[in-house]
Amino acid sequence: MGRGLPVVLSVTEFRVLDRLVRHVGTVQHFATLLKAGWDVSDPSxxxxxxxxxxxxxxxxxxxxxxxxSIVSVRGIGYLYRSPTAPPLPAARPPSAPGGYGHAHALRGL
Known part of the structure; x- marks a missing residue:
């Protein structure tokens, strides 16, 4: 896989990636991605x-x-960032209120 070569995805991988890309910059909750990829909503x-x-x-x-380009939002789900999007804000230390990493900044997206 390199420039100009197709990326081989399973049907499930395609469904999840399609959901993320169609909602670029928006956090997709685990339940939403489960529904898109497997047509289930079991939180476990x-x-x-x-x-x-x-x-x-x-x-x-x-x-x-x-x-x-696939960003984890701890405890919530994932989002897709365009490769041309500006960088994410700096991560806060784990002791800071609002969670870990970038989750605090992405919750409002």
Whole structure:
């Protein structure tokens, strides 16, 4: 997989990525991604979404888009960032109120 070569995705990976890309910059909750990828809404199935997001990142790393375009919002879900989007705000330390990493900044998106 390199420039100009297609990325091979499973049907589920495609469905999840399609949901993220169609809602660029907007946090997609785990339940929404479960419904898009597997047509289930069982909150205990979050691991499916996490595993699929990890696989997508790996596949996108080999493209100009890059795996960093799929951003984890801890405890909430994921969002897709355009490769041309401005950088995310600096992460707050874990002891800061509002959560970890970038989640505090992305909750309002």
């Amino acid at each position: 199935a979050r691991a499916r979404v996490k595993f699929t997001a990890s696989r997508l990142r790996g596949k996108l790393d080999a493209t100009p888009v890059g795996g960093g």
